[in-house]
Amino acid sequence: MISLQQVSKRYALREGDFEAVKSVTLDIAEREIHGIIGESGAGKSTLLRMMNVLEPPDEGKVMVNGADLTQMSEIQLREARRSIGMIFQQFNLLHNRTVSGNVATPLELAGIPKKERALRVAECLRFVGLLDKADQYPAQLSGGQKQRVAIARALANHPRVLLCDEPTSSLDPKTTVEILEVLRHINETLGVTIAIVTHEMDVVKRICHTVSVMENGSITDTFALQGRSRDSALPLPPSFREQLLGEAGDA
Numbered sequence: 354m355i356s357l358q359q360v361s362k363r364y365a366l367r368e369g370d371f372e373a374v375k376s377v378t379l380d381i382a383e384r385e386i387h388g389i390i391g392e393s394g395a396g397k398s399t400l401l402r403m404m405n406v407l408e409p410p411d412e413g414k415v416m417v418n419g420a421d422l423t424q425m426s427e428i429q430l431r432e433a434r435r436s437i438g439m440i441f442q443q444f445n446l447l448h449n450r451t452v453s454g455n456v457a458t459p460l461e462l463a464g465i466p467k468k469e470r471a472l473r474v475a476e477c478l479r480f481v482g483l484l485d486k487a488d489q490y491p492a493q494l495s496g497g498q499k500q501r502v503a504i505a506r507a508l509a510n511h512p513r514v515l516l517c518d519e520p521t522s523s524l525d526p527k528t529t530v531e532i533l534e535v536l537r538h539i540n541e542t543l544g545v546t547i548a549i550v551t552h553e554m555d556v557v558k559r560i561c562h563t564v565s566v567m568e569n570g571s572i573t574d575t576f577a578l579q580g581r582s583r584d585s586a587l588p589l590p591p592s593f594r595e596q597l598l599g600e601a602g603d604a
């Protein structure tokens with residue numbers, strides 16, 4: 354479903370080029386929840402943002418749902434991105450629009466007629482349990498509620514893929530669990546493939562089927578959790594693997 358083939362990303366810094374992602378190859382199967390875990394600065398967010406070419410790779414291919422995003426024109430890319438939703442740590446809501454206005458935004462951009470739009474907004478808000486907040490503004494909501502709005506917005510165009518960049522890092526433990534359950538529900542009931550970047554082991558243990566460990570711009574390990582059969586693409590167990598597999602049974 355998502356296939357990164359030897360993707361690299363360099364940033365030009367005053368002291369020279371810095372390679373944030375170094376020739377990474379990664380395949381995420383349809384309906385999988387794949388975690389990308391690693392320390393701060395490892396390149397996780399950069400890698401995730403390459404999956405919808407929000408960050409264009411300097412080298413390599415990005416295939417999503419059989420199409421090569423790196424070969425697309427801006428117009429084709431805009432169309433392809435409709436099937437790839439994204440959520441962020443800081444929610445990225447529009448503060449001057451109501452909850453329903455936020456969820457309606459991608460539908461407006463896609464040219465969906467008003468009546469159909471209103472029905473879809475209500476459907477998405479019902480899905481995340483926030484229909485009663487439709488007319489409120491983001492400032493009136495808790496962090497967990499804001500992330501639910503962001504999720505509803507990401508679902509509006511019926512995506513096949515959802516990219517999550519540290520979606521629970523601003524939330525308390527109880528709200529984190531609630532949001533992860535929403536993501537699991539999306540995966541199970543809508544069949545959406547999910548890639549989730551996190552530095553929290555608990556996030557991976559709770560919902561991921563497979564996980565990649567990132568260090569210094571490279572993936573050093575990829576393996577399956579929760580009894581899912583997906584063999585490691587790379588040898589040898591570093592500490593993340595031991596910690597995750599050692600306790601995965603309790604998850």
Ligand SMILES: Nc1ncnc2c1ncn2[C@@H]1O[C@H](COP(=O)(O)OP(=O)(O)OP(=O)(O)O)[C@@H](O)[C@H]1O
Nearest residue numbers: 364365373391392393394395396397398399400552
């Ligand atoms: N636009 C940019 N310009 C220059 N350097 C960047 C840019 N974006 C990211 N970097 C650098 O690339 C490296 C990887 O960043 P990235 O945000 O992908 O890491 P991360 O693993 O997601 O870290 P964190 O968990 O702290 O968000 C970091 O050293 C970062 O400083």
